[in-house]
Amino acid sequence: MTTEVKKDIAAVEPAQSWFLPVLLTWVAPGAGYFLLKSPERGAAMATMSIVMFIVGLLMRGAFFEAQTGDLLTTVIYCGGWIANLANGSLYFLAKAFGYNSPDVAGHVVDYGTKFLVGSGLINILAMVDVFEIATRKKS
Amino acid sequence: MPKMALSHFEMAILFSLLTSVALGITGKTGRQEQIRYAAYCFGSFVLALFGLGWLMYFGHR
Numbered sequence: 001m002t003t004e005v006k007k008d009i010a011a012v013e014p015a016q017s018w019f020l021p022v023l024l025t026w027v028a029p030g031a032g033y034f035l036l037k038s039p040e041r042g043a044a045m046a047t048m049s050i051v052m053f054i055v056g057l058l059m060r061g062a063f064f065e066a067q068t069g070d071l072l073t074t075v076i077y078c079g080g081w082i083a084n085l086a087n088g089s090l091y092f093l094a095k096a097f098g099y100n101s102p103d104v105a106g107h108v109v110d111y112g113t114k115f116l117v118g119s120g121l122i123n124i125l126a127m128v129d130v131f132e133i134a135t136r137k138k139s
Numbered sequence: 140m141p142k143m144a145l146s147h148f149e150m151a152i153l154f155s156l157l158t159s160v161a162l163g164i165t166g167k168t169g170r171q172e173q174i175r176y177a178a179y180c181f182g183s184f185v186l187a188l189f190g191l192g193w194l195m196y197f198g199h200r
Contacts, residue, residue: 041164048161055153058143108143111150118154122161129165139168 018134025127026088032130045126052119053090061112062103063091080113086120086127148188155184 025032030046033039064080067073084091103113132138145153163177 044164045161048157048164052154052157055143058141059145059150060142107147108145108150111145111147111154115150115154118158122158125161125165 018131021130021134022127025130026086026123028089029087029123029126032127033133036130036133038133041129045122045129049087049119049122049126050090052115052122053087056112056115056119057094057099059108059112059115060101061109061114061116062101063095063099063116064113080117083117083120083124086123087116088123090119151188152185155181155188159184 021032021035023032024035028046029049030042030044033042033045063084064077066081067077101109101112103109129138159177159181162180163173166180167173167176
C-alpha cells in the first residue's frame with residue numbers, strides 16, 4: 001500500500017528544470033548533482049574532473065585555441081577548444097591566473113594536453129547525466 | 140608551480156582510472172553496478188593499453 005502511494009507520487013511529480021543544474025555543472029564541476037540531491041555522485045564527478053584538470057596543469061598541458069583550416073585541423077583544434085571550455089570555471093580561472101603553457105614536443109606535455117581535454121569531456125558527461133536526472137530519464 | 144613527470148605507463152593508467160570511475164558513475168545506476176562497470180572499463184583500458192603497446196613494439200621491429 002505504502003509502496004504504491006510512493007510510486008504514484010513519483011509518477012505525478014513533475015520533472016525539475018534542467019537548465020540550472022546543467023549550467024551549474026558546467027560552471028563548477030559536480031555542482032548540479034548537489035542541486036538534484038545526489039551529493040555522492042556530485043562529489044565523485046567533481047573529484048574526477050578536478051583531479052584530471054590539476055594533473056593536466058602540473059604536466060604543463062596546453063589549452064587549445066579555435067583554429068580552422070583543413071577538416072582535421074578544424075576538428076582537432078575546435079573540438080579541443082570546446083572540450084577545454086567545458087571545464088567551466090577551472091578553465092577561466094587558469095586563464096585568469098595567467099596559465100599559458102606552450103604546446104612543445106614531449107610526452108609529458110602531450111599527456112597534459114590530453115588530461116585537460118579529458119577533464120572537459122568528463123564534465124560534458126556529467127552535464128548529460130545531470131540533464132537525464134533532472135528530466136527523470138534516469139534515477 | 141611544480142611539474143609532474145610520470146612515465147607513459149603511469150600516465151595512461153592514471154587517465155584510465157579517472158575516466159573509468161567517471162564512466163562507472165554516469166553509465167549505471169546502483170552502487171554495485173557502477174563499481175562493476177567502472178572495473179570493466181578500467182580492465183578494457185588496460186587491455187587496450189597492453190595490446191596496442193605490443194602492436195607498436197612489433198610494428199617497429
